[in-house]
Amino acid sequence: MSAPLFDRVAIIGIGLIGSSLARAIKAEGLARTVTCADANPEHAERAKALGIVDAAGTDPAEAAAGADLVMLCVPLGAYGDVAAAIGPALKPGVIVSDVGSVKQAVIRDMAPHLPEGVHLVPGHPVAGTEKSGPEAGFAGLFPGRWCILTPPPGTDEAVTRKVADLWRACGMTIERMDPAHHDRVLAITSHLPHLIAYTIVGTATDLEDHLRQEVIKYSASGFRDFTRIAGSDPTMWRDVFLNNREAVLDCLQRFNEDLTALQRSIRRGEGDALFDLFTRTREIRQGVLEARQA
Amino acid sequence: MSAPLFDRVAIIGIGLIGSSLARAIKAEGLARTVTCADANPEHAERAKALGIVDAAGTDPAEAAAGADLVMLCVPLGAYGDVAAAIGPALKPGVIVSDVGSVKQAVIRDMAPHLPEGVHLVPGHPVAGTEKSGPEAGFAGLFPGRWCILTPPPGTDEAVTRKVADLWRACGMTIERMDPAHHDRVLAITSHLPHLIAYTIVGTATDLEDHLRQEVIKYSASGFRDFTRIAGSDPTMWRDVFLNNREAVLDCLQRFNEDLTALQRSIRRGEGDALFDLFTRTREIRQGVLEARQA
Ligand SMILES: NC(=O)c1ccc[n+]([C@@H]2O[C@H](COP(=O)([O-])OP(=O)(O)OC[C@H]3O[C@@H](n4cnc5c(N)ncnc54)[C@H](OP(=O)(O)O)[C@@H]3O)[C@@H](O)[C@H]2O)c1
Ligand SMILES: NC(=O)c1ccc[n+]([C@@H]2O[C@H](COP(=O)([O-])OP(=O)(O)OC[C@H]3O[C@@H](n4cnc5c(N)ncnc54)[C@H](OP(=O)(O)O)[C@@H]3O)[C@@H](O)[C@H]2O)c1
Known part of the structure; x- marks a missing residue:
């Protein structure tokens, strides 16, 4: 087995998409450690009980601390609050990405809260169901589907590639697009x-x-x-x-x-x-x- | 095996619905003979080759002659012409029914062409797919679905029951409704x-x-x-x-x-x-x- 892509991935929001990603990361050995935070304590506990994350709680800053990749999987309305909460806890060089279904708003809401030296690579795995919550997720959600990345101009190419590698390892095909x-x-x-x-x-x-x-x-x-x-x-x-x-x-x-x-x-x-x-x-x-x- | 419900059934229009019905009739032994007519000679030939009808041609009057049940399975726009064509060939006491997705128009278009002594029992098996033609049909289309019958006031109860028995034998549950x-x-x-x-x-x-x-x-x-x-x-x-x-x-x-x-x-x-x-x-x-x- 080759070395995992990431040492520590933090998933904020462990619902349908977040838990599907956690499952795929575990199944493919894509990270040494996966932490998560969810505003809903039952969802956090459930994720831990399902064995799809190594640590779970309700505090996004705690989950994000020390991570190389922080993946936001919360509803779009929560992005500003989550970004403000994790900002101070982020380690330099961390990649912050997301799965949100809209991309201009994500950049608008997150960018102001992210300190210097943090790489923002917004993304959207175009795969979903009408269900929600951690029980609804499954690693098979992604294979054969498209994942769209919308890195802002000037984003480090190696960083974008790393996020692309993650989704590719989940079975997705990658496209890049302008957020608008x-x-x-x-x-x-x-x-x-x-x-x-x-x-x-x-x-x-x-x-x-x-x-x-x-x-x-x-x-x-x-x-x-x-x-x-x-x-x-x-x-x-x-x-x-x-x-x-x-x-x-x-x-x-x-x-x-x-x-x-x-x-x-x-x-x-x-x-x-x-x-x-x-x-x-x-x-x-x-x-x-x-x-x-x- | 009990006696078939009908001696001779004529299906006019052997597409998705018509051919599904023909298959169900054969599978359940609901008629001694099944004839069909389709304006499209390839569809008629195909139905014969598939073994789901005993005789097939393009002339609706020929198919309807001698039948106890004539079932219209053509697009709604063809009802007037088909009714006019079969009218003179119908034997007294025959039941004329259909599967059309609209019911008031069916009565409006057919009734004027049907001679005295013919029983009209319009129906609508609420089951379908987006496919069409005789290859697309399958007997499994009907089980577990509803079939709505809209007999005009004064229709002989025994006649309505016979049409209901046919669809029930195909696996459908019957409802009666006013056509409007x-x-x-x-x-x-x-x-x-x-x-x-x-x-x-x-x-x-x-x-x-x-x-x-x-x-x-x-x-x-x-x-x-x-x-x-x-x-x-x-x-x-x-x-x-x-x-x-x-x-x-x-x-x-x-x-x-x-x-x-x-x-x-x-x-x-x-x-x-x-x-x-x-x-x-x-x-x-x-x-x-x-x-x-x-
Ligand atoms: N579903 C899809 O088809 C689909 C497809 C592609 C992308 N997306 C995107 O994926 C993201 C998540 O959607 P999802 O379908 O996974 O939804 P979900 O199953 O409802 O998961 C979202 C999770 O985040 C939690 N949460 C809400 N506010 C939070 C906050 N402020 N901090 C931390 N956690 C919070 C939710 O808890 P509660 O349930 O208690 O609120 C829930 O556990 C959305 O941005 C959506 O646009 C969805
Ligand atoms: N499809 C559904 O989901 C569905 C569900 C319930 C009820 N229905 C009703 O069922 C009826 C038939 O629909 P379908 O889906 O079975 O359509 P279909 O697969 O296209 O079958 C109709 C057949 O009738 C033929 N035809 C057309 N005009 C004719 C005419 N004047 N005389 C004899 N044959 C003629 C057609 O030939 P060509 O293809 O060459 O025109 C075709 O073989 C319609 O009244 C519809 O409202 C449909």
């Missing part, structure tokens, strides 16, 4: 679909009780796919929308225009326009299948 | 989700080429679930929207209002409103899981 571009692509590919799913399932919750029961009963005809997405963690998704507002509102506007056009086609009985659209969308499905993302 | 109510429930649970999925995938097809490729690449983060739905058959879905216009436009309007409210919450940064909605939608997911429709 990341936020725009993910707004379309992830945030808008979640927003729409939340809305349609929300529309159903507002129905009279009897009709709502019937919607659940016959959900296999399309609705249930949306309920899975709309069952995702409320805190995580609140924070995503609050922290990627502009890009989300921008693609929501395009979506709205397209929906209005489709609505008009239905109202006017324009079968050809419907058929054309439904044929074009089929091609995208083909692309997704060929890219093996389905 | 059916169309309203399915508009929310199936037609609106498809409309939204088509729109969002359509929005992505309009992106600049480079961005579109990235959306496909990172589709695992939410988008791909929509591409599956938006990969459904264009003809079938054009006909669904054209034939359930009012109910679809009505729930689209509710959806639009809810989307506008959510958009406003994001713009104003109202985290609590987002969190509340995302918590309510989670409960519906729980309902779907408990109803074992996921």
